[in-house]
Amino acid sequence: MLVALAAGAAFAVSTAVAGADVYAAQCAVCHQAEGAGLGPFPALVDNAFVEGAEGALVSLVLRGRDGMPPFANLLDDAAIAAVLTHVRSAWGNDAAPIDEQTVAEVRADAEPAVEIAVDLPDDWRERGEVAYLETCAACHGAGGLGIPGAFPALAENAFVQGSAEALLRVLLNGRAGMPAFAGSVDNERLALISSYVRSAWGNEAHPVDAEMVSVVRGGGDLDLAPSTPTTRPGAAD
Ligand code: HEC
Ligand code: HEC
Numbered sequence: 001m002l003v004a005l006a007a008g009a010a011f012a013v014s015t016a017v018a019g020a021d022v023y024a025a026q027c028a029v030c031h032q033a034e035g036a037g038l039g040p041f042p043a044l045v046d047n048a049f050v051e052g053a054e055g056a057l058v059s060l061v062l063r064g065r066d067g068m069p070p071f072a073n074l075l076d077d078a079a080i081a082a083v084l085t086h087v088r089s090a091w092g093n094d095a096a097p098i099d100e101q102t103v104a105e106v107r108a109d110a111e112p113a114v115e116i117a118v119d120l121p122d123d124w125r126e127r128g129e130v131a132y133l134e135t136c137a138a139c140h141g142a143g144g145l146g147i148p149g150a151f152p153a154l155a156e157n158a159f160v161q162g163s164a165e166a167l168l169r170v171l172l173n174g175r176a177g178m179p180a181f182a183g184s185v186d187n188e189r190l191a192l193i194s195s196y197v198r199s200a201w202g203n204e205a206h207p208v209d210a211e212m213v214s215v216v217r218g219g220g221d222l223d224l225a226p227s228t229p230t231t232r233p234g235a236a237d
Pocket of ligand 2: 132135136137138139140150151152154157159160167170171175176177178179181193194197
C-alpha cells in the first residue's frame with residue numbers, strides 16, 4: 001500500500017514543465033543562455049516589455065513578430081506559461097508569473113485587441129488615395145490589383161495588412177523591382193499612402209502616421225503587434 005502511494009506521487013511531480021528547460025531548448029539560440037541577446041535578437045534582461053503587460057507578451061510568443069518566430073504550434077499553454085514565468089524571474093528580472101489559464105485565453109483570442117494611437121488629418125483617406133494614384137498606381141493599378149507576373153496585387157494582401165514596420169521598410173528601401181521611396185516621398189505622404197493601402201480594396205489594418213514613418217526611416221522599431229501574418233508565401237524576401 002505505502003509503496004504504491006509513493007510511486008504515484010513521484011509520477012505526478014515528473015509532469016511539471018521546467019521553464020528553464022523550455023528556454024534552453026527554444027529561445028537561447030537567439031536570445032542567448034543568459035537572456036543578454038545578440039545582434040538582432042533583443043536582450044530579455046532589464047526589458048520593460050518582458051516585465052510588462054502579460055497579454056502582449058503572451059501574444060508575441062504565440063504569434064511572433066518579424067524575426068521572432070510564432071510558437072503557437074510548437075509549445076502548449078503549460079510550456080509557454082513556464083518559459084515566460086522563467087524569463088520574467090531570471091537574470092534579475094522581477095515580474096509576476098504567468099499561468100496556463102492566461103495563455104489559454106490569449107490563444108483563444110483570434111484578434112488580440114491592440115490600441116494604437118495615430119495622428120492623421122481627418123481627410124487622410126481621400127488624401128491617401130490621391131497620393132497613391134500619383135505615386136503607386138502606375139505599377140500596382142488604381143484598384144490595387146497589380147499586373148499578374150509583374151506587379152503584385154496590394155488588394156487583400158497579407159503583407160500589406162501585416163506589420164506596419166515591414167511595409168514601411170519596403171516602401172522606404174524598395175525591394176527587387178520595386179523602387180525605394182525614401183528619397184522622393186516625405187513622411188507625411190508615406191503615412192497617407194500606407195494608411196490608404198491598408199484600408200482600401202478589402203484590406204483592413206490600422207493606419208500609420210508620419211511619426212511611425214520617421215521612426216522606421218531612422219532605423220528604429222515600431223512596437224506594434226501585427227494585425228495579420230507578416231509574411232506572404234512566395235514573397236521575394
Ligand atoms: C530565431 C530566433 C528567435 C527565437 C528562437 C526566439 N526569438 Fe524572441 N525575438 C527574436 C527577434 C528577432 C525579436 C525581435 C522582433 C522584432 O524586432 O519585433 C524577438 C523578440 C522577442 C521578445 C520581445 C522583446 C522586446 O523588447 O520587444 C520577446 C519577449 C521574446 N522574443 C521572447 C522569446 C521567447 C520566450 C522565446 C522562446 C520561446 C523566443 N523569443 C525565441 C528572435 C527569436
Ligand atoms: C515602378 C513600379 C512600382 C511602383 C511605382 C511601385 N511599386 Fe510596389 N512593387 C513593385 C514591384 C515590381 C514589386 C515586387 C517586388 C518583389 O518582388 O519583391 C512591388 C512590391 C510592393 C509591395 C510588396 C507586396 C508583397 O506582397 O510583398 C508593396 C506593399 C508595394 N509594392 C507597395 C507600393 C506602394 C505603396 C507604392 C507607392 C508608394 C509602390 N509600391 C510603387 C513595383 C512598383
